[in-house]
Amino acid sequence: MAGAILYANLVTLGVGLNVFSAVEGSASCLLDPQPSNRARWAGGAATVLIDFGGPRPIDGVAALSTTLGVWGSLSVVRLRLSTVDATGEAGDAWDTGTVPTETNTDNLGNLVLVRAAGPVTARYLLLQVIDGSAPLIDIGLVVAGALWRMSQAPSYGYAEGRMALDTRATNGFTGAQFPVPARLNPRAMLWKNDMLSRAEGTGALRALTARVGAARDVLWVPDTGLSQAELNARSLWGPVGKPGDLMGAVRTAFPGWTRNWDMVERG
Amino acid sequence: MAFFDAAFTDAAFVLPQALTTPQDVTTLRWATAGYRSAPDDTPPNTLWGARLLGDLVIRQGGIDAISLGGMLGIGLGEIGVSDADAALADLDRWGTADGREIRVTVIPVVEPMRSDYGTPLAGRGLGASFDFSSGLAMTRRTDPTLAFRGLIQRIDRNADRTGVIRISDWAERLNVPLQPVKFLGTGGLEGGDDLEGKPKPVAVGHAGNITPVDLGDVDIGAGIGPLRTYMVNWREVAGVPAVRVRGLAQTLVTGNPVLGQARVFPELGMFQLGGTPDGAVTADVRGDAAGGYPSSLAGVIQRVVSAMGPQLGPSEIDATAFAFAEMDLPGEVGWYQGPDDTTCAAFITGLVQSCGALLVARRGGRLGLVDPLATGDAQFTLTPSMIIECEPVPMPLSLRPLPREVAVNWRRNWTPLTDMAGLVPSADRSWLSSMHSGPARAASTKITRMVAQQQQWTFDGAYWAEADARARAQKCRAWLEGGPRAFRITTDRYLDQIECGHLGHVTYPAHELDAGAPITVVDYEERVAERRLTMIVITRPEV
Numbered sequence: 001m002a003g004a005i006l007y008a009n010l011v012t013l014g015v016g017l018n019v020f021s022a023v024e025g026s027a028s029c030l031l032d033p034q035p036s037n038r039a040r041w042a043g044g045a046a047t048v049l050i051d052f053g054g055p056r057p058i059d060g061v062a063a064l065s066t067t068l069g070v071w072g073s074l075s076v077v078r079l080r081l082s083t084v085d086a087t088g089e090a091g092d093a094w095d096t097g098t099v100p101t102e103t104n105t106d107n108l109g110n111l112v113l114v115r116a117a118g119p120v121t122a123r124y125l126l127l128q129v130i131d132g133s134a135p136l137i138d139i140g141l142v143v144a145g146a147l148w149r150m151s152q153a154p155s156y157g158y159a160e161g162r163m164a165l166d167t168r169a170t171n172g173f174t175g176a177q178f179p180v181p182a183r184l185n186p187r188a189m190l191w192k193n194d195m196l197s198r199a200e201g202t203g204a205l206r207a208l209t210a211r212v213g214a215a216r217d218v219l220w221v222p223d224t225g226l227s228q229a230e231l232n233a234r235s236l237w238g239p240v241g242k243p244g245d246l247m248g249a250v251r252t253a254f255p256g257w258t259r260n261w262d263m264v265e266r267g
Numbered sequence: 268m269a270f271f272d273a274a275f276t277d278a279a280f281v282l283p284q285a286l287t288t289p290q291d292v293t294t295l296r297w298a299t300a301g302y303r304s305a306p307d308d309t310p311p312n313t314l315w316g317a318r319l320l321g322d323l324v325i326r327q328g329g330i331d332a333i334s335l336g337g338m339l340g341i342g343l344g345e346i347g348v349s350d351a352d353a354a355l356a357d358l359d360r361w362g363t364a365d366g367r368e369i370r371v372t373v374i375p376v377v378e379p380m381r382s383d384y385g386t387p388l389a390g391r392g393l394g395a396s397f398d399f400s401s402g403l404a405m406t407r408r409t410d411p412t413l414a415f416r417g418l419i420q421r422i423d424r425n426a427d428r429t430g431v432i433r434i435s436d437w438a439e440r441l442n443v444p445l446q447p448v449k450f451l452g453t454g455g456l457e458g459g460d461d462l463e464g465k466p467k468p469v470a471v472g473h474a475g476n477i478t479p480v481d482l483g484d485v486d487i488g489a490g491i492g493p494l495r496t497y498m499v500n501w502r503e504v505a506g507v508p509a510v511r512v513r514g515l516a517q518t519l520v521t522g523n524p525v526l527g528q529a530r531v532f533p534e535l536g537m538f539q540l541g542g543t544p545d546g547a548v549t550a551d552v553r554g555d556a557a558g559g560y561p562s563s564l565a566g567v568i569q570r571v572v573s574a575m576g577p578q579l580g581p582s583e584i585d586a587t588a589f590a591f592a593e594m595d596l597p598g599e600v601g602w603y604q605g606p607d608d609t610t611c612a613a614f615i616t617g618l619v620q621s622c623g624a625l626l627v628a629r630r631g632g633r634l635g636l637v638d639p640l641a642t643g644d645a646q647f648t649l650t651p652s653m654i655i656e657c658e659p660v661p662m663p664l665s666l667r668p669l670p671r672e673v674a675v676n677w678r679r680n681w682t683p684l685t686d687m688a689g690l691v692p693s694a695d696r697s698w699l700s701s702m703h704s705g706p707a708r709a710a711s712t713k714i715t716r717m718v719a720q721q722q723q724w725t726f727d728g729a730y731w732a733e734a735d736a737r738a739r740a741q742k743c744r745a746w747l748e749g750g751p752r753a754f755r756i757t758t759d760r761y762l763d764q765i766e767c768g769h770l771g772h773v774t775y776p777a778h779e780l781d782a783g784a785p786i787t788v789v790d791y792e793e794r795v796a797e798r799r800l801t802m803i804v805i806t807r808p809e810v
Contacts, residue, residue, distance in 0.1 A: 034317040036301030105380040
């Protein structure tokens with residue numbers, strides 16, 4: 001399947017954000033764009049209830065920068081989207097059921113849920129996470145919204161990996177080396193979408209460019225058909241533009257648009 | 268004292284810190300990446316929000332200090348912070364953070380995905396490791412380390428919605444008036460109108476021929492009526508061994524003094540003359556003795572910073588460093604300040620420069636005193652595998668070429684006299700008309716033979732006795748005869764630990780360091796996040 005980008009995070013636009021069993025200003029932390037400024041839940045269960053204030057299209061939800069997996073216990077998640085039930089428990093729009101989060105500490109504990117069948121319209125989001133016997137759960141960001149599912153998958157030649165922020169000095173006289181590990185070598189991806197449609201060029205691509213700029217972040221899902229573990233491992237949260245760069249698509253040939261992407265996750 | 272090299276982890280530095288005041292204003296907690304303390308930490312579950320930009324550089328010293336002595340503050344420069352959310356608005360507008368305490372803590376990153384990076388504020392045991400070479404099991408821990416404690420000078424905002432925290436070290440606290448106790452100007456022991464608001468005199472250690480403060484005729488209630496009264500110290504002194512009028516020593520009595528006599532009231536820091544003086548009145552004084560009489564350099568400095576000026580508490584003084592300084596810098600010294608405004612820093616600078624000692628602000632906010640010429644067991648070791656870079660640096664100009672002779676003045680004369688009574692013995696005249704006695708000299712025949720340009724290394728000593736000045740000169744000579752060399756060494760070891768004055772041992776396959784050499788740290792710069800420590804060291808003689 002093709003890749004997708006969530007560029008309008010409805011959580012920051014919502015009218016209500018409730019967290020249960022949480023401590024220390026958790027709601028504000030979930031709205032803080034710094035993923036490392038995390039909210040904390042005491043004990044091994046975390047619940048987030050969001051009221052978007054009205055029906056919104058949603059098919060992508062993510063809990064980013066989490067401790068899920070840190071303690072080595074099995075963690076599970078249940079996401080419910082409801083149309084009118086203010087408790088969020090109805091799950092009439094989408095109910096994932098209780099499924100393993102498949103999070104991994106190598107991937108910042110990110111949990112990315114995608115509704116493969118496409119968006120549903122819902123007003124209430126209820127995210128419940130249980131992390132076995134963990135003494136606490138920390139979550140940095142909750143993201144939800146509609147995915148722009150691209151008409152074309154990334155072209156061959158894309159590159160995935162990590163940006164090495166580690167340093168490694170060498171004594172030129174003795175040859176001794178002195179590496180310094182960075183706090184995080186963030187995941188990165190370099191890819192290109194060829195032949196995006198005219199509608200995408202004047203629709204989602206234009207809207208993304210206008211709204212996101214170089215200061216805001218997006219959720220990149222390289223393939224909406226990935227397994228849960230691979231979704232977590234390959235999806236990135238971060239900027240798709242750099243200050244000073246010309247952000248836009250290239251009209252390489254009739255009738256398509258080509259967009260080059262260079263993304264380093266924000267940790 | 269021993270050091271242990273840091274674990275191989277990267278560092279996020281945080282400010283667990285500042286602004287805790289009696290007014291109960293907000294404590295700001297900022298970090299390079301979000302950090303949340305553990306549930307059982309103090310404070311629990313507390314966020315240090317990501318806000319700091321760039322690296323933190325801590326630096327102290329200056330190679331020139333080795334030849335001059337003096338006071339070394341820690342330079343911390345600036346910390347860049349994000350101001351995208353206008354968090355600095357009030358801090359900039361009202362200066363609410365200015366002058367408040369700031370603490371910088373380094374958090375080793377052991378488990379990157381934990382919100383405390385595996386290092387809670389209380390520290391954490393990581394288990395045991397077994398050293399097969401020694402046969403010892405060792406407990407491994409990860410603990411936050413206090414990299415710096417100081418004061419915020421000010422916080423400024425920039426055009427690009429960032430800001431800058433400008434920081435000064437704890438020694439900034441010495442830049443306060445030396446003497447907070449002033450004359451009231453109400454007469455008697457509080458002086459007349461001319462003294463109102465002026466600081467009372469301070470005498471520490473053994474100071475010679477000082478000019479005491481003339482209080483006029485005062486009846487201090489000793490049953491001898493009003494007499495011409497002079498104050499040498501604002502409170503109890505150990506003694507006033509000599510009182511002079513135009514250089515002529517007065518006879519010290521315990522009863523009612525008459526012309527040519529003086530009576531000392533050590534508990535008041537005063538003396539009275541039996542007659543009206545016909546010229547300058549001066550005195551030798553063994554100074555401040557409230558709670559004991561300190562006379563060594565370490566002792567008098569501790570007295571000054573704890574009883575006067577910033578009035579530091581025990582936790583703000585590096586007692587270990589002062590204890591070592593007590594042994595390394597022996598001898599009775601003295602210093603005096605009359606009823607004129609000066610700062611504690613200026614007063615102390617004169618004292619430490621008198622023998623080339625260094626007063627250093629420690630990273631943790633404590634004040635230490637070190638002798639840069641001290642010898643002793645190495646506190647740290649650098650081997651080739653620990654050294655990223657090692658290069659020679661020039662010695663200070665005042666030590667190039669090496670001086671062939673060291674001269675240390677002694678028995679400073681605080682009031683050189685030009686008008687002396689005819690009865691002043693000729694033996695006293697020379698000192699009373701000079702700035703000091705001496706100098707005591709220690710010349711090196713070894714260096715004299717080796718250098719073309721003959722120069723002298725001179726200290727305006729505060730020693731009372733010639734023997735102490737000579738001993739200092741000889742110690743300097745021994746250090747010079749060791750052929751001191753300076754090196755700039757960069758390493759990734761001993762982060763958060765090295766301070767100016769620390770003794771070490773270095774081995775390196777160049778610069779004639781193959782066999783190793785004892786060294787003294789006289790300058791360091793630590794780039795915290797980069798995990799690099801660059802220090803300037805000077806070799807010292809083998810002992």
